[in-house]
Amino acid sequence: MKAVLKVTNVSKRFLVRGGRKVVQAVNGVSFQIAVRQTLALVGESGSGKTTVGRCIMGLSGSFDGTISFLGQDLEQHRRALLGRTQIVFQEPFDQLDPRMSIAQSVEEPLVALRVSAAERRRKRNAVLELVGLGQEDASLYPAQLSAGQQQRIGIARAMITDPDLLVLDEPTSALDPSARAEIIALLMKIQRDRGTAYLFISHDLSTVRFLADRVAVMYLGMIVEEGPTTEVFARPRHPYSRGLLGSVLLPHPGFPPSDEAQLSGEIPSPIDLPKGCFLASRCPFVIEACKTAIPPVEAVGPDHFIRCIRSDEIGVSAQNDVFEQFQIESERILSVGSPLTPSTMESLHNG
Numbered sequence: 001m002k003a004v005l006k007v008t009n010v011s012k013r014f015l016v017r018g019g020r021k022v023v024q025a026v027n028g029v030s031f032q033i034a035v036r037q038t039l040a041l042v043g044e045s046g047s048g049k050t051t052v053g054r055c056i057m058g059l060s061g062s063f064d065g066t067i068s069f070l071g072q073d074l075e076q077h078r079r080a081l082l083g084r085t086q087i088v089f090q091e092p093f094d095q096l097d098p099r100m101s102i103a104q105s106v107e108e109p110l111v112a113l114r115v116s117a118a119e120r121r122r123k124r125n126a127v128l129e130l131v132g133l134g135q136e137d138a139s140l141y142p143a144q145l146s147a148g149q150q151q152r153i154g155i156a157r158a159m160i161t162d163p164d165l166l167v168l169d170e171p172t173s174a175l176d177p178s179a180r181a182e183i184i185a186l187l188m189k190i191q192r193d194r195g196t197a198y199l200f201i202s203h204d205l206s207t208v209r210f211l212a213d214r215v216a217v218m219y220l221g222m223i224v225e226e227g228p229t230t231e232v233f234a235r236p237r238h239p240y241s242r243g244l245l246g247s248v249l250l251p252h253p254g255f256p257p258s259d260e261a262q263l264s265g266e267i268p269s270p271i272d273l274p275k276g277c278f279l280a281s282r283c284p285f286v287i288e289a290c291k292t293a294i295p296p297v298e299a300v301g302p303d304h305f306i307r308c309i310r311s312d313e314i315g316v317s318a319q320n321d322v323f324e325q326f327q328i329e330s331e332r333i334l335s336v337g338s339p340l341t342p343s344t345m346e347s348l349h350n351g
Protein backbone atom coordinates (compact mmCIF):
# COMPACT_ATOMS: atom_id res chain seq x y z
CA MET A 1 0.00 0.00 0.00
CA LYS A 2 1.31 3.46 -0.95
CA ALA A 3 2.46 5.42 2.12
CA VAL A 4 1.37 9.06 2.18
CA LEU A 5 3.34 9.67 5.36
CA LYS A 6 6.31 7.76 6.70
CA VAL A 7 7.65 8.78 10.10
CA THR A 8 10.98 7.13 10.94
CA ASN A 9 12.63 7.18 14.34
CA VAL A 10 11.50 10.72 15.18
CA SER A 11 12.62 12.19 18.51
CA LYS A 12 11.98 15.67 19.85
CA ARG A 13 13.47 17.25 22.94
CA PHE A 14 12.60 20.57 24.56
CA LEU A 15 14.97 22.54 26.75
CA VAL A 16 13.24 23.69 29.94
CA ARG A 17 14.16 25.44 33.21
CA GLY A 18 16.36 28.00 31.50
CA GLY A 19 17.99 25.38 29.29
CA ARG A 20 19.24 23.33 32.26
CA LYS A 21 16.88 20.36 31.76
CA VAL A 22 15.64 18.39 28.76
CA VAL A 23 12.10 17.08 28.21
CA GLN A 24 12.15 14.05 25.94
CA ALA A 25 8.69 14.71 24.43
CA VAL A 26 8.97 12.19 21.55
CA ASN A 27 11.34 9.26 21.61
CA GLY A 28 12.09 7.14 18.51
CA VAL A 29 8.59 7.17 17.00
CA SER A 30 7.98 5.37 13.67
CA PHE A 31 4.77 4.75 11.72
CA GLN A 32 3.24 4.98 8.25
CA ILE A 33 -0.15 6.11 6.95
CA ALA A 34 -1.50 5.02 3.57
CA VAL A 35 -3.96 6.74 1.22
CA ARG A 36 -7.55 6.76 2.56
CA GLN A 37 -6.27 5.43 5.89
CA THR A 38 -6.59 6.74 9.46
CA LEU A 39 -3.97 6.11 12.09
CA ALA A 40 -5.03 7.13 15.59
CA LEU A 41 -2.43 8.27 18.13
CA VAL A 42 -3.78 7.64 21.61
CA GLY A 43 -2.35 7.95 25.11
CA GLU A 44 -2.68 9.97 28.30
CA SER A 45 -2.07 13.71 28.34
CA GLY A 46 1.64 14.49 28.03
CA SER A 47 2.50 11.35 26.08
CA GLY A 48 3.78 13.34 23.08
CA LYS A 49 0.86 13.06 20.63
CA THR A 50 0.58 16.77 19.83
CA THR A 51 4.36 17.10 19.46
CA VAL A 52 4.36 14.33 16.82
CA GLY A 53 1.61 16.20 14.92
CA ARG A 54 3.47 19.51 15.22
CA CYS A 55 6.75 17.95 13.97
CA ILE A 56 4.88 16.73 10.87
CA MET A 57 3.46 20.21 10.32
CA GLY A 58 6.84 21.92 10.85
CA LEU A 59 5.50 23.74 13.92
CA SER A 60 7.93 22.31 16.49
CA GLY A 61 11.34 23.40 15.20
CA SER A 62 14.08 20.88 14.50
CA PHE A 63 13.80 17.19 15.45
CA ASP A 64 15.81 13.99 15.01
CA GLY A 65 14.75 11.29 12.55
CA THR A 66 13.01 11.64 9.19
CA ILE A 67 9.49 12.32 7.99
CA SER A 68 8.77 11.56 4.36
CA PHE A 69 5.67 12.63 2.50
CA LEU A 70 4.75 10.79 -0.71
CA GLY A 71 8.39 9.64 -0.89
CA GLN A 72 9.93 13.12 -0.41
CA ASP A 73 11.67 14.41 2.71
CA LEU A 74 9.11 16.73 4.24
CA GLU A 75 11.62 19.04 5.95
CA GLN A 76 13.65 19.56 2.76
CA HIS A 77 10.61 20.12 0.53
CA ARG A 78 8.32 21.93 2.94
CA ARG A 79 7.97 24.98 0.72
CA ALA A 80 7.09 22.92 -2.39
CA LEU A 81 4.69 20.76 -0.36
CA LEU A 82 2.86 23.73 1.22
CA GLY A 83 -0.84 22.93 1.59
CA ARG A 84 -0.39 19.18 0.99
CA THR A 85 -0.50 18.55 4.76
CA GLN A 86 -2.97 20.44 6.94
CA ILE A 87 -3.90 20.49 10.62
CA VAL A 88 -7.19 20.88 12.50
CA PHE A 89 -6.90 21.86 16.17
CA GLN A 90 -8.87 20.97 19.27
CA GLU A 91 -10.40 24.38 20.07
CA PRO A 92 -12.52 25.42 17.08
CA PHE A 93 -12.77 29.06 18.17
CA ASP A 94 -9.05 29.52 18.91
CA GLN A 95 -8.01 28.45 15.41
CA LEU A 96 -10.12 31.17 13.78
CA ASP A 97 -9.31 34.90 13.80
CA PRO A 98 -12.42 36.57 15.32
CA ARG A 99 -11.89 39.65 13.11
CA MET A 100 -11.96 37.64 9.88
CA SER A 101 -15.18 36.64 8.13
CA ILE A 102 -15.71 32.95 7.40
CA ALA A 103 -14.93 33.68 3.73
CA GLN A 104 -11.57 35.26 4.64
CA SER A 105 -10.67 32.50 7.12
CA VAL A 106 -11.49 29.68 4.73
CA GLU A 107 -9.63 31.29 1.79
CA GLU A 108 -6.55 32.26 3.82
CA PRO A 109 -4.44 29.12 3.11
CA LEU A 110 -4.79 29.86 -0.63
CA VAL A 111 -3.37 33.36 -0.25
CA ALA A 112 0.05 31.91 0.67
CA LEU A 113 -0.23 29.70 -2.42
CA ARG A 114 -0.86 32.81 -4.59
CA VAL A 115 -4.21 31.58 -5.92
CA SER A 116 -6.27 34.26 -7.74
CA ALA A 117 -9.24 35.89 -5.99
CA ALA A 118 -11.76 34.36 -8.42
CA GLU A 119 -10.32 30.87 -7.97
CA ARG A 120 -10.24 31.34 -4.17
CA ARG A 121 -13.94 32.21 -4.19
CA ARG A 122 -14.78 29.18 -6.32
CA LYS A 123 -12.80 26.83 -4.06
CA ARG A 124 -14.24 28.43 -0.92
CA ASN A 125 -17.82 27.80 -2.06
CA ALA A 126 -16.99 24.20 -2.98
CA VAL A 127 -15.31 23.50 0.35
CA LEU A 128 -18.13 25.13 2.36
CA GLU A 129 -20.51 22.79 0.57
CA LEU A 130 -18.19 19.87 1.36
CA VAL A 131 -18.46 20.60 5.11
CA GLY A 132 -22.22 21.14 4.98
CA LEU A 133 -22.33 24.97 5.14
CA GLY A 134 -23.92 27.34 2.63
CA GLN A 135 -22.54 30.31 0.70
CA GLU A 136 -24.71 32.54 2.89
CA ASP A 137 -22.54 31.53 5.89
CA ALA A 138 -19.43 33.03 4.24
CA SER A 139 -20.20 36.57 5.44
CA LEU A 140 -20.61 35.53 9.10
CA TYR A 141 -17.94 35.81 11.82
CA PRO A 142 -16.71 32.99 14.10
CA ALA A 143 -18.60 34.29 17.17
CA GLN A 144 -21.89 33.93 15.26
CA LEU A 145 -21.39 30.18 14.82
CA SER A 146 -21.84 27.19 17.16
CA ALA A 147 -18.74 25.21 18.21
CA GLY A 148 -19.69 22.45 15.77
CA GLN A 149 -20.00 24.97 12.90
CA GLN A 150 -16.68 26.56 13.90
CA GLN A 151 -15.03 23.16 13.68
CA ARG A 152 -16.59 22.68 10.22
CA ILE A 153 -14.87 25.96 9.25
CA GLY A 154 -11.60 24.61 10.68
CA ILE A 155 -12.01 21.54 8.46
CA ALA A 156 -13.00 23.67 5.43
CA ARG A 157 -9.86 25.81 5.91
CA ALA A 158 -7.75 22.65 6.01
CA MET A 159 -9.45 21.01 3.02
CA ILE A 160 -9.35 24.05 0.72
CA THR A 161 -5.81 23.17 -0.43
CA ASP A 162 -6.96 19.59 -1.17
CA PRO A 163 -4.33 18.07 1.17
CA ASP A 164 -3.20 14.44 1.02
CA LEU A 165 -2.87 14.33 4.81
CA LEU A 166 -4.86 15.88 7.65
CA VAL A 167 -3.45 16.00 11.17
CA LEU A 168 -6.50 16.09 13.43
CA ASP A 169 -5.43 17.06 16.96
CA GLU A 170 -8.33 16.17 19.28
CA PRO A 171 -10.82 17.72 16.79
CA THR A 172 -13.92 16.58 18.66
CA SER A 173 -12.95 16.85 22.35
CA ALA A 174 -14.33 20.39 22.77
CA LEU A 175 -17.71 19.46 21.24
CA ASP A 176 -20.96 18.14 22.72
CA PRO A 177 -21.90 14.54 21.78
CA SER A 178 -24.24 15.56 18.98
CA ALA A 179 -21.74 17.93 17.30
CA ARG A 180 -19.00 15.35 17.88
CA ALA A 181 -20.92 12.65 16.02
CA GLU A 182 -21.63 15.05 13.13
CA ILE A 183 -17.94 15.97 12.82
CA ILE A 184 -16.92 12.29 12.88
CA ALA A 185 -19.46 11.52 10.14
CA LEU A 186 -18.15 14.49 8.12
CA LEU A 187 -14.54 13.34 8.47
CA MET A 188 -15.51 9.83 7.34
CA LYS A 189 -17.35 11.24 4.31
CA ILE A 190 -14.41 13.46 3.32
CA GLN A 191 -12.00 10.55 3.55
CA ARG A 192 -14.26 8.32 1.49
CA ASP A 193 -14.77 10.99 -1.23
CA ARG A 194 -11.29 12.52 -1.33
CA GLY A 195 -9.03 9.66 -0.14
CA THR A 196 -7.35 11.96 2.42
CA ALA A 197 -5.09 10.18 4.94
CA TYR A 198 -5.65 11.12 8.61
CA LEU A 199 -3.44 11.22 11.66
CA PHE A 200 -6.17 11.30 14.29
CA ILE A 201 -4.83 12.38 17.68
CA SER A 202 -7.24 11.62 20.49
CA HIS A 203 -7.69 10.36 24.00
CA ASP A 204 -11.31 9.48 23.19
CA LEU A 205 -11.07 5.75 22.61
CA SER A 206 -14.75 5.40 21.71
CA THR A 207 -14.28 7.68 18.70
CA VAL A 208 -10.97 6.09 17.71
CA ARG A 209 -12.62 2.69 17.65
CA PHE A 210 -14.91 3.88 14.82
CA LEU A 211 -12.67 6.21 12.90
CA ALA A 212 -9.26 4.56 12.80
CA ASP A 213 -7.93 1.71 10.68
CA ARG A 214 -4.83 1.48 12.84
CA VAL A 215 -4.04 2.66 16.33
CA ALA A 216 -0.70 3.60 17.89
CA VAL A 217 -0.61 3.83 21.69
CA MET A 218 1.89 6.37 23.09
CA TYR A 219 3.36 6.51 26.56
CA LEU A 220 5.99 9.07 27.61
CA GLY A 221 7.04 9.81 24.05
CA MET A 222 7.20 6.24 22.78
CA ILE A 223 4.79 4.12 20.77
CA VAL A 224 4.33 1.05 23.00
CA GLU A 225 1.76 -0.74 20.82
CA GLU A 226 0.66 -0.34 17.21
CA GLY A 227 -1.72 -2.48 15.20
CA PRO A 228 -5.07 -2.77 13.41
CA THR A 229 -7.77 -1.05 15.50
CA THR A 230 -10.00 -4.12 15.82
CA GLU A 231 -7.01 -6.19 16.95
CA VAL A 232 -5.70 -3.66 19.50
CA PHE A 233 -9.16 -3.04 20.99
CA ALA A 234 -10.19 -6.69 21.22
CA ARG A 235 -6.77 -8.10 22.19
CA PRO A 236 -4.52 -5.33 23.56
CA ARG A 237 -1.12 -6.90 24.21
CA HIS A 238 0.83 -4.15 25.97
CA PRO A 239 0.15 -3.60 29.70
CA TYR A 240 -0.20 0.16 29.06
CA SER A 241 -2.85 -0.33 26.35
CA ARG A 242 -4.66 -2.75 28.64
CA GLY A 243 -4.57 -0.14 31.41
CA LEU A 244 -5.85 2.58 29.08
CA LEU A 245 -8.77 0.46 27.84
CA GLY A 246 -9.37 -0.83 31.37
CA SER A 247 -9.66 2.73 32.70
CA VAL A 248 -12.58 3.37 30.36
CA LEU A 249 -14.30 0.27 31.69
CA LEU A 250 -13.83 0.91 35.40
CA PRO A 251 -16.78 3.26 36.03
CA HIS A 252 -19.19 0.75 34.54
CA PRO A 253 -20.85 -1.48 37.18
CA GLY A 254 -21.15 -4.36 34.71
CA PHE A 255 -17.40 -4.72 34.38
CA PRO A 256 -15.55 -5.28 37.64
CA PRO A 257 -11.99 -3.95 37.60
CA SER A 258 -9.35 -6.47 36.69
CA ASP A 259 -5.95 -6.25 38.46
CA GLU A 260 -4.19 -7.09 35.25
CA ALA A 261 -5.83 -4.19 33.43
CA GLN A 262 -4.95 -1.55 36.03
CA LEU A 263 -1.97 0.73 36.26
CA SER A 264 -0.88 2.01 39.65
CA GLY A 265 1.98 4.13 40.98
CA GLU A 266 3.61 7.29 39.74
CA ILE A 267 4.25 8.36 36.14
CA PRO A 268 7.98 9.13 35.82
CA SER A 269 8.87 12.74 34.98
CA PRO A 270 9.64 13.30 31.28
CA ILE A 271 12.77 15.18 32.38
CA ASP A 272 14.04 12.23 34.38
CA LEU A 273 13.08 9.03 32.58
CA PRO A 274 14.16 5.67 34.01
CA LYS A 275 16.79 3.48 32.31
CA GLY A 276 14.56 0.53 31.45
CA CYS A 277 10.89 0.26 30.43
CA PHE A 278 9.13 3.57 31.21
CA LEU A 279 6.09 1.66 32.50
CA ALA A 280 8.03 -0.32 35.14
CA SER A 281 6.83 1.89 38.04
CA ARG A 282 3.15 1.28 37.13
CA CYS A 283 3.05 -2.12 35.43
CA PRO A 284 1.27 -5.10 37.05
CA PHE A 285 3.57 -7.48 35.13
CA VAL A 286 6.93 -5.86 36.01
CA ILE A 287 9.99 -8.07 36.72
CA GLU A 288 13.59 -7.02 37.46
CA ALA A 289 14.69 -7.53 33.83
CA CYS A 290 12.24 -4.79 32.74
CA LYS A 291 14.35 -2.19 34.54
CA THR A 292 17.61 -2.79 32.67
CA ALA A 293 16.91 -1.56 29.10
CA ILE A 294 14.13 -0.08 26.94
CA PRO A 295 12.23 -3.05 25.47
CA PRO A 296 12.75 -3.47 21.70
CA VAL A 297 9.84 -3.47 19.23
CA GLU A 298 8.47 -6.98 18.69
CA ALA A 299 5.82 -8.31 16.30
CA VAL A 300 2.93 -10.05 18.10
CA GLY A 301 0.77 -10.56 15.00
CA PRO A 302 0.47 -9.42 11.38
CA ASP A 303 1.15 -5.65 11.45
CA HIS A 304 0.83 -5.64 15.25
CA PHE A 305 3.83 -4.53 17.33
CA ILE A 306 4.56 -3.91 20.99
CA ARG A 307 7.46 -2.86 23.20
CA CYS A 308 7.39 -5.28 26.13
CA ILE A 309 9.76 -8.08 27.07
CA ARG A 310 6.89 -10.20 28.43
CA SER A 311 4.81 -10.12 25.23
CA ASP A 312 4.64 -13.93 25.09
CA GLU A 313 2.85 -14.12 28.43
CA ILE A 314 0.60 -11.04 28.33
CA GLY A 315 -2.61 -10.47 26.50
CA VAL A 316 -3.35 -14.08 25.66
CA SER A 317 -5.18 -14.85 28.91
CA ALA A 318 -8.90 -14.99 29.71
CA GLN A 319 -8.73 -11.28 30.66
CA ASN A 320 -9.45 -10.53 27.02
CA ASP A 321 -13.15 -10.93 27.75
CA VAL A 322 -12.91 -7.54 29.46
CA PHE A 323 -11.86 -5.95 26.21
CA GLU A 324 -14.58 -7.61 24.16
CA GLN A 325 -16.93 -5.90 26.62
CA PHE A 326 -15.14 -2.60 26.00
CA GLN A 327 -16.32 -2.65 22.41
CA ILE A 328 -19.93 -2.93 23.54
CA GLU A 329 -19.41 -0.20 26.12
CA SER A 330 -17.72 2.13 23.62
CA GLU A 331 -20.69 1.81 21.28
CA ARG A 332 -23.00 2.75 24.13
CA ILE A 333 -20.89 5.81 25.07
CA LEU A 334 -20.76 6.97 21.47
CA SER A 335 -24.50 6.72 20.91
CA VAL A 336 -25.48 8.72 24.04
CA GLY A 337 -27.05 12.00 22.85
CA SER A 338 -25.95 11.31 19.31
CA PRO A 339 -28.03 11.32 16.15
CA LEU A 340 -25.75 8.63 14.77
CA THR A 341 -25.99 5.03 15.87
CA PRO A 342 -22.98 2.71 15.83
CA SER A 343 -24.40 0.91 12.79
CA THR A 344 -24.72 4.19 10.85
CA MET A 345 -21.11 4.92 11.75
CA GLU A 346 -20.03 1.48 10.59
CA SER A 347 -21.76 1.87 7.23
CA LEU A 348 -20.27 5.37 6.76
CA HIS A 349 -16.85 3.91 7.47
CA ASN A 350 -17.25 1.08 5.00
CA GLY A 351 -18.75 3.36 2.35
Ligand SMILES: Nc1ncnc2c1ncn2[C@@H]1O[C@H](COP(=O)(O)OP(=O)(O)O)[C@@H](O)[C@H]1O
Nearest residue numbers: 014023025044045046047048049050051052270
Ligand atom coordinates in the same frame (compact mmCIF):
# COMPACT_ATOMS: atom_id res chain seq x y z
N1 LIG B 1 7.08 23.77 23.77
C1 LIG B 1 7.35 22.93 24.77
N2 LIG B 1 8.30 23.21 25.69
C2 LIG B 1 8.58 22.35 26.69
N3 LIG B 1 7.95 21.17 26.87
C3 LIG B 1 6.98 20.84 26.00
C4 LIG B 1 6.62 21.70 24.90
N4 LIG B 1 5.62 21.10 24.19
C5 LIG B 1 5.36 19.93 24.82
N5 LIG B 1 6.18 19.78 25.90
C6 LIG B 1 6.23 18.63 26.82
O1 LIG B 1 6.35 17.48 26.00
C7 LIG B 1 5.57 16.41 26.52
C8 LIG B 1 4.57 15.94 25.48
O2 LIG B 1 3.59 16.97 25.28
P1 LIG B 1 2.44 16.86 24.20
O3 LIG B 1 3.04 16.51 22.89
O4 LIG B 1 1.64 18.11 24.27
O5 LIG B 1 1.59 15.62 24.72
P2 LIG B 1 0.06 15.20 24.44
O6 LIG B 1 -0.40 15.88 23.20
O7 LIG B 1 0.10 13.71 24.33
O8 LIG B 1 -0.72 15.62 25.65
C9 LIG B 1 4.94 16.94 27.80
O9 LIG B 1 5.74 16.57 28.90
C10 LIG B 1 4.94 18.43 27.59
O10 LIG B 1 4.98 19.12 28.82
Ligand code: SF4
Nearest residue numbers: 277280283290308309
Ligand atom coordinates in the same frame (compact mmCIF):
# COMPACT_ATOMS: atom_id res chain seq x y z
S1 SF4 C 1 8.61 -4.59 29.75
FE1 SF4 C 1 8.03 -5.14 31.85
S2 SF4 C 1 7.45 -3.19 32.86
FE2 SF4 C 1 7.48 -2.85 30.64
S3 SF4 C 1 5.40 -3.19 29.98
FE3 SF4 C 1 6.45 -5.17 29.71
S4 SF4 C 1 6.12 -6.28 31.64
FE4 SF4 C 1 5.58 -4.12 32.03
Ligand SMILES: [Mg+2]
Nearest residue numbers: 046049050051
Ligand atom coordinates in the same frame (compact mmCIF):
# COMPACT_ATOMS: atom_id res chain seq x y z
MG1 LIG D 1 -2.10 17.11 22.89
